[in-house]
Amino acid sequence: MRPFSLTPDLVTGIPAIDEQHGELLDLANEVVNAAGAGLHPELFDLATTFLAGYAAYHFAAEEKVMTDLDYPQRWQHFDSHRRLQREVASHVAEARVNRTSEACKDEIALFLENWIVHHIRVADREMAAFLRSQTIDLRTLRLPDLQTMKDYGGIPADFDDRIALGAAGMRQR
Secondary structure, three states, rough: OOOOOOOOOOOOOOOOHHHHHHHHHHHHHHHHHOOOOOOOOOHHHHHHHHHHHHHHHHHHHHHHHOOOOOOOOHHHHHHHHHHHHHHHHHHHHHHHHHOOHHHHHHHHHHHHHHHHHHHHHHHHHHHHHHHHHHOOOOOOOOOOOOHHHHHHHHOOOOHHHHHHHHHHHHHHH
């Protein structure tokens, strides 16, 4: 399987969103790499935990922007996020039980490819088209940081702050 990367068909044209998508893709690569032969199951657990956590933070940050800018398709997008979070949680739980199973590792890699690539290519690019139609400078648009999301209620107050480090935090371990 080829490593995940932010290819032109996945670029939304909104730097803040593309930056977080890059982090998600890096974390997906960490999961796939950790699932490789000869690596410790603990590293796989850590990689899947960081991916799930960063995805939750990213979804919440996107949702706040969609709400603030009154994106008309936000409820469908939110539903997609909830479905993806349930699927991620299910795969993480399955991986913890069967983390040495090649079939489990292959299933997670395929899920990540389908989830990340499809969601970004379709739903996030549609949202980005709407954002580009607004009278805001997208070069300066920032997704809310972790503390803002905690204050807003988009993520729990006890959410692990290390998750916001994304792939950089994963590589430091």
